[in-house]
Amino acid sequence: MQTELDRWFVHEILVHEDALMRFLHRHWPHRDELHDLRQELYARLYEAAAKAVPAQPKAFLFASARHLMTDRLRRGKVVSIEPMGDFEPSHVLIDEVSPERWCGGRQALRRLSEAFEPIAGPLPRSGVAAAGRGVVAKGRGIAPGNQREDRGKAHR
Structure with a gap:
């Protein structure tokens, strides 16, 4: 019906x-x-x-x-994200800093610092306090008054 x-x-x-x-x-x-x-x-x-x-x-x-x-x-345009076969672990390098790499980097920095030392003179090993700035400025042949101006130019 x-x-x-x-x-x-x-x-x-x-x-x-x-x-x-x-x-x-x-x-x-x-x-x-x-x-x-x-x-x-x-x-x-x-x-x-x-x-x-x-x-x-x-x-x-x-x-x-x-x-x-x-x-x-x-x-029809949808692409399946299902794996097509067995997934083998990829051989992607992981960027972890190994102890050997860390020490090698430190040694390279030390050698680079030693190479620049004859050009720039010895650098202070710790943070420079306000009183120490004048000492560093005198050791480098910079008048204490000009130190801030030189630093200002370097930041520009």
């Missing part, structure tokens, strides 16, 4: 089947999926019409067809 919804579906939707198939054939690249696409579209339309019958069934049919094709294309 046909319900009112079944009669509506036959008289308003199925009459456009030829036009729908031409539309799908023209816009869908996978010819072997056309019949599946049509059946899925009919199921969607029937379910939607069970909730509320559309005022313009033909426009609803073709708009739903466009949306279904868009959904399928999006679903």
Whole structure:
């Protein structure tokens, strides 16, 4: 026994089947999926019409067809992030500072400091207090008053 919804579906939707198939054939690249696409579209339309019958069934049919094709294309572009096989551990180097590397870096800095010492003179080993700045300035041949100006130029 046909319900009112079944009669509506036959008289308003199925009459456009030829036009729908031409539309799908023209816009869908996978010819072997056309019949599946049509059946899925009919199921969607029937379910939607069970909730509320559309005022313009033909426009609803073709708009739903466009949306279904868009959904399928999006679903086809999804890339799986599942591993394809056994995952082997990669041989990526981990940037950890080993004791040997740390000591080697310290030795290189010491040698570099020793290489610059004849050019710049000995450098103070600890933080220089305000009173010590004058001593350092005198040892380097800088007048105590000019020390701040020289420091200011260095920061610019």
